[in-house]
Amino acid sequence: MMKVMKGIHSADAKLTMAHMYVAFFALLIGATAGLMQTLVRSGKVTLPAGIGYYQILTLHGVVLGLVLTTFFILGFLVATQSKTAGKYSSGERKWAWAGFWMMTAGVVTTATFILLNEASVLYTFYAPLKAHPGFYIGLALVIIGSWFVGFVIFHRHARWRKENRGERTPLLSYMAVITMLMWQIATLGVAATVLLQFLPWSLGFTETIDVLVSRTLFWYFGHPLVYFWLLPAYMAWYAIIPKIVGGKIFSDSLARLSFILLLLFSIPVGFHHQLTEPGIDPFWKYLQVVLTFLVVIPSLMTAFSLFATFEARGRELGAKGLFGWLKKMPWKDVRFLAPFIGMVWFIPGGAGGIINASNQMNQVVHNTIWVTGHFHLTAATSVILTFFGIAYWLIPSMTGRKLTAKMNKWGIIQTIVWSVGMAIMSGAMHWQGLLGGPRRSAYSEYAGNADTASWGAYQIAQAIGGSILFIGMIIMLVIFVNLAFFAPKGKEEFPIAVVGETSGTTPKVLENWKLWIGVTVALILFAYTIPFIDIIQNAPPGSKGFRLW
Amino acid sequence: MNMHKYEKIWLLFGTATLLIFLIVVGISAFYMGNQPPSCAVTLNPEKVHATAPFDDPGLKKIGDNEYQLTVVASAFNYDVGTDDKIVQIPKGATVHFNATTTDVVHGFELAGTNVNMMLEPGYISTYTNTFNKAGKHTLLCNEYCGTGHHLMSATIEVVE
Ligand code: HEM
Ligand SMILES: [Cu+2]
Ligand SMILES: [Cu+2]
Numbered sequence: 001m002m003k004v005m006k007g008i009h010s011a012d013a014k015l016t017m018a019h020m021y022v023a024f025f026a027l028l029i030g031a032t033a034g035l036m037q038t039l040v041r042s043g044k045v046t047l048p049a050g051i052g053y054y055q056i057l058t059l060h061g062v063v064l065g066l067v068l069t070t071f072f073i074l075g076f077l078v079a080t081q082s083k084t085a086g087k088y089s090s091g092e093r094k095w096a097w098a099g100f101w102m103m104t105a106g107v108v109t110t111a112t113f114i115l116l117n118e119a120s121v122l123y124t125f126y127a128p129l130k131a132h133p134g135f136y137i138g139l140a141l142v143i144i145g146s147w148f149v150g151f152v153i154f155h156r157h158a159r160w161r162k163e164n165r166g167e168r169t170p171l172l173s174y175m176a177v178i179t180m181l182m183w184q185i186a187t188l189g190v191a192a193t194v195l196l197q198f199l200p201w202s203l204g205f206t207e208t209i210d211v212l213v214s215r216t217l218f219w220y221f222g223h224p225l226v227y228f229w230l231l232p233a234y235m236a237w238y239a240i241i242p243k244i245v246g247g248k249i250f251s252d253s254l255a256r257l258s259f260i261l262l263l264l265f266s267i268p269v270g271f272h273h274q275l276t277e278p279g280i281d282p283f284w285k286y287l288q289v290v291l292t293f294l295v296v297i298p299s300l301m302t303a304f305s306l307f308a309t310f311e312a313r314g315r316e317l318g319a320k321g322l323f324g325w326l327k328k329m330p331w332k333d334v335r336f337l338a339p340f341i342g343m344v345w346f347i348p349g350g351a352g353g354i355i356n357a358s359n360q361m362n363q364v365v366h367n368t369i370w371v372t373g374h375f376h377l378t379a380a381t382s383v384i385l386t387f388f389g390i391a392y393w394l395i396p397s398m399t400g401r402k403l404t405a406k407m408n409k410w411g412i413i414q415t416i417v418w419s420v421g422m423a424i425m426s427g428a429m430h431w432q433g434l435l436g437g438p439r440r441s442a443y444s445e446y447a448g449n450a451d452t453a454s455w456g457a458y459q460i461a462q463a464i465g466g467s468i469l470f471i472g473m474i475i476m477l478v479i480f481v482n483l484a485f486f487a488p489k490g491k492e493e494f495p496i497a498v499v500g501e502t503s504g505t506t507p508k509v510l511e512n513w514k515l516w517i518g519v520t521v522a523l524i525l526f527a528y529t530i531p532f533i534d535i536i537q538n539a540p541p542g543s544k545g546f547r548l549w
Numbered sequence: 550m551n552m553h554k555y556e557k558i559w560l561l562f563g564t565a566t567l568l569i570f571l572i573v574v575g576i577s578a579f580y581m582g583n584q585p586p587s588c589a590v591t592l593n594p595e596k597v598h599a600t601a602p603f604d605d606p607g608l609k610k611i612g613d614n615e616y617q618l619t620v621v622a623s624a625f626n627y628d629v630g631t632d633d634k635i636v637q638i639p640k641g642a643t644v645h646f647n648a649t650t651t652d653v654v655h656g657f658e659l660a661g662t663n664v665n666m667m668l669e670p671g672y673i674s675t676y677t678n679t680f681n682k683a684g685k686h687t688l689l690c691n692e693y694c695g696t697g698h699h700l701m702s703a704t705i706e707v708v709e
Contacts, residue, residue, distance in 0.1 A: 052696060122693050126654050128670060129695070211654065211669055254552070275585040276665060278672035282587045286578055290571055300563040304556050359574045360583045363665045367656055367691035436660030438691035444699035447634065449685045451660045452702075540591035540671025546653050548624045548695025 007397030007494030008079055009087035016082075017398050017484070018100055019075025020391070022107065023068050024480045030064035031473035033057070038425065038466030041459045043443040053442035054120045054549060061123030062114065064380070066142065067107050072387050073232045074100075074149045077176040079394060080235065081153050083494055084170035085160040092152045099148025106141025109134055120549040122440065124222070125198070127214045130545030133202040140194050143187050150180040168506050171252055172239050172496065177513075178259045179231040185520060186224035186267055193217035201545060208542025212279045212535050219270035220528065223292075227266040229379050231259070233386040236339055237306055240390070240495050244336045245329060247313030248500035250305040256510045258298035258305075264520055265294040268527030275362045279538070284531040285359070291527060292357045299350065306343065312500070334411030335403075335495070338389030341415050342382040345422075349378035352430070367440075370433020373426040381422045385415060388476060393492055395483040402490035403483065410479050418472040425465025432458035586666040586676045594670035597621060597651045606630045614641055618705075620648040620688075622655040622668050625697030627688055634703040642707075643679045656691035659705060667692060680707045 006013045033056040039045040040053050047053065078096060082088060088096065112134065113119040119131035125139075157177045161169060193214045200206045238255045242248055249255065271288035274280055314325020330336045352374040355361050365371060392411050396403050403411075433439070437455045446452040509515065552560075577583045597603045602619045607630020609617045616638060621628040629636050638644060648657050650668040657674060658665045661684075666674045690701035 054693065054696060054698070120696075126693070128653050211671065215669075251552075254556075274667075277667045278586060278588045278590075278669060278674040280587060281589065282578065282584045285585060285587065286575060289574065293567055293571060296567050297560065297564060300560055301556075304559050308553070308556075359578055359585065363585060363663050366665050367658070367667075436658065436687075438656065438658060438689060438699075440693040441691070441699040444702075446687050446689055446699075446702040447704045449687045449704055451685065452687045452689070538589065538591060541593050541595070543594055543653075543670045546624070546695070548653065548697075 005489075005491035006400045007394075007492065008082040010400075011090075011093060012078065012082040012087055013398040015093065015096055015100065016075045016079040016394070018097075019071045019078065020395060020398070020480075020484070022104060023071040023075065024477060026063045026068040026071065026107075027473060028477055030060050030068060031470055033060040033063070035466050035470040038459075038463040041441075041443050042463035043456060043459065044463075052117065052120055052549060054122065054440075055114065055117055057440065058114050058120050058122050059111070062110060065123050066139075069229050069379070069383075070142065070146060071103070073179070073228065074103075074146060076232055076235075076387075076390060076394065077153055077179060078149065079398065079494075080172045081156050081176050083172070084496065085156050085173040088152065088156055089159075092155055096149050096152040099145040099150075099152070102145030102148065103142045104145075106138040106143075106145060108138070109141065110138030113138070117549070124218065126218075127198070127201075127209045127211045128543035128545050130202055130547055133199060136194050136198045136202055140191065140199070143191050143194070146187070147184060150184050153177065153180050168252070169511060171249065171255060171499070172235060174256060174511070175231070175235045175239070175259055178263050179228065179235070181517070181520075182224050182231065182263050182266055183228050185524075186221045186228070189217045189220035189270075190222075208544050210536075210539055210542050212277070212539065215274065215277070216270065216280075216528075216532065216535060219273045220267070221270075222273055223270050224266045226375070226379065227262060227295075229383045231262065233339070233342065233383045234259070234262075234302060236386055236390055237302070237343060239497050241306075241336065241339055241497075242309045242313075243495040243497035244333065245310065245313050247309050247316070247497070249497045250308045250312070250500060251504065252499045253504065253506040253510065254301055254305060256506065258301040260510060260516055261298035261301075262295060263516065264523055265291055265298075267520065268523045271527075271531075272357045272362070275359065276366045279535060280531060281534060284527075284534075288527055289357060289359045291523070293354075296354075332408075332412070334408050334415065335389055335392050337412055338392070338415045339386040341419055342385035342389065345377055345385070345419070346382040349374065349382055352377065365433055367438060368433035369429045369437045369439045369441075372439045373429030373433060376422060376426045376429065381418070381426070385418060388414065388418075391480065392483070393495060395480060396487055396490075396492035397494045399484055399487075400489055400491070401483060401487035402492050404487055407479050407482055407487065410475060414472055414475040414479065417468060417475060421465045421468030421470075421472055423465070425462045425469060428458040428461035428465065432462075586674050588673050588675045590673045590675075591671050592649065592673060594649075594651065597649055602647060603649060608636050608638065611645075614639060615643045615645075617645045617647060620646065620657070620703075621651060622648060622657065622690070622701070623651040624653060624655075624695050625690075625701045627690075627701060627703040629688070629703045635706055636703070637706045637708050638680060640683050640707055640709055641679070641681060643677060645675065645677045647673065647675050649673050653694050654692050655694050655701070656689070658689055658691045660687045660689065662686060665691070680705075683707045683709050 119135035121129045269292040314328040317328040606628045655668045686705045688703040
């Protein structure tokens with residue numbers, strides 16, 4: 001028998017794989033729901049067996065937006081931490097497993113109540129729509145379970161620092177800590193609204209709920225949520241892709257600095273999702289818009305670093321001129337191609353985000369299907385293609401198998417299929433949104449006027465894109481199952497790039513957690529305290545619950 | 550921390566662009582008055598029908614080619630004061646929209662215009678728009694409110 005060779009300690013690899021099974025199962029369910037949504041919206045198909053459009057839309061949002069992402073990210077961070085800081089202690093591993101099982105139990109609970117049609121409130125569960133308490137209990141379990149895993153990641157990092165006093169921490173370990181710090185601080189908001197508002201209210205202990213407080217707490221969490229999806233992709237772009245192309249990390253300190261800036265400017269900005277709401281003062285809306293836009297700076301730093309790495313590597317291989325490096329990149333290696341295509345999609349995705357957050361321009365696109373088109377580019381393409389790009393080496397590395405040339409080829413096909421499908425679906429969503437087409441809406445002819453009638457063609461295009469995406473999902477699942485269970489045994493590389501010679505020394509201050517957590521909290525208090533007091537003091541009478549599905 | 554010369558130029562250029570952008574947005578908001586709808590006036594969501602002006606929804610003329618349109622949203626209906634849910638306004642009219650909800654959160658989007666706001670229980674949402682082109686605009690709900698969400702609509706017809 002051949003010896004199994006895994007990229008990390010095999011008990012840690014098991015933990016990572018547990019997260020991956022849930023993540024890819026979520027992809028199967030969620031993308032199937034996604035296909036059905038696009039078909040219903042085309043106006044040509046109705047759902048069988050009394051299944052509601054908003055029921056599957058709730059499932060889609062929860063299972064892809066919350067489950068796929070969170071499980072994949074935690075599995076990935078658990079692995080990079082074990083790889084770069086060293087294997088976990090058995091105590092740490094137990095806590096992480098406890099977190100995993102809590103999250104999984106939460107997912108099953110929430111999904112059950114969605115399937116029973118007791119919770120068609122969409123993944124944002126806006127009050128005063130009132131779901132079954134089981135829906136909220138499940139969500140709370142997912143959040144609390146994720147805290148356990150997060151604390152294990154912190155603990156491993158702290159242990160490394162103790163074992164290696166005065167040394168610079170491994171870059172990926174540091175980035176994992178920032179990612180989880182952002183998550184833990186942000187989820188306090190959603191945990192507060194779920195545990196203190198929704199749960200007592202749905203259980204009947206309280207009569208009414210303060211709608212604006214719940215929305216504000218939700219969006220305090222909702223924006224950093226999208227950065228929580230993005231940061232692990234950035235981790236791969238900064239510290240893994242350079243290795244795959246054969247290059248080095250452009251600058252260790254700039255990478256850390258950009259992660260710090262992302263932490264600071266991702267949380268005190270939730271009002272940009274609430275710009276068209278009546279209860280918030282315009283001054284505070286604008287202030288949070290300004291804070292939102294400060295993430296432009298770390299984003300520009302990231303773009304520079306990535307392309308600098310590519311160019312430096314290209315020149316090493318003899319490339320000439322401004323774009324010569326393009327010819328030298330390993331296009332046939334899906335571990336590079338998928339995340340690179342993800343990066344390219346982030347350019348229009350980011351531009352769309354600038355439009356969405358622009359104080360006034362938001363009013364043109366708010367709650368139109370444009371927004372859905374936007375986050376299917378950023379989350380469902382840039383981030384997801386990068387996650388797929390990670391999976392191609394991470395899964396075999398965790399299971400002691402090899403990514404074969406054949407699976408590599410299927411991965412390339414997957415990347416192309418997903419890009420084409422998304423270009424069609426997301427493109428049509430953007431366009432229809434500009435014409436006013438609303439998001440979160442089943443097929444409708446409204447009042448029969450010409451303006452709404454002109455949207456039909458775009459919804460058919462979305463169904464075509466959605467069908468192509470569905471095929472892409474199937475290809476991905478076949479690859480996943482192959483890499484997890486059937487690929488030949490061997491040692492797949494766990495690629496971690498080293499820092500280039502020109503990188504220079506990393507200032508100690510970047511590892512001063514007390515300082516950065518302090519600044520993060522100060523910014524949050526600055527952006528939220530006064531408007532939040534305002535919201536509570538001027539609150540109208542609370543709302544009782546409604547079940548309108 | 551050392552930074553490459555090109556990176557400094559890149560970041561300087563980026564930050565300067567950002568500053569100009571934010572100043573433009575700020576001037577537009579606070580000097581030119583292009584604010585998002587932020588009325589911050591509250592009412593009792595259970596007594597909407599007893600609170601003026603929502604006790605009498607519909608179009609009222611309040612000045613020279615100036616109107617107030619009061620709308621009460623509820624699942625799954627917009628009460629615009631007419632039975633056929635069509636409101637006619639003359640071309641060039643300025644309309645002050647005044648809306649609220651009696652139950653859950655609803656959207657208030659007038660397709661093809663910048664009128665787009667959230668209606669939340671307990672709050673009044675207001676926005677003003679001038680209609681310079683004849684034609685029909687569909688008023689629809691763009692925030693999920695229940696199974697009939699996509700069936701909420703009314704028509705604002707701008708007539709010559
Ligand atoms: C097969 C691929 C996919 C298809 C066909 C698809 C399709 C759709 C459609 C049509 C909607 C909008 C429905 C509406 O507003 O009425 C939607 C919403 C959404 N999708 Fe996807 N999607 C896919 C993949 C993904 C992925 C991979 C993610 C996450 C990473 C994702 C996250 C979401 C979220 C969060 C929403 C918003 C739900 C809401 O508004 O409550 N989707 N999707
Ligand atoms: Cu946001
Ligand atoms: Cu609605």
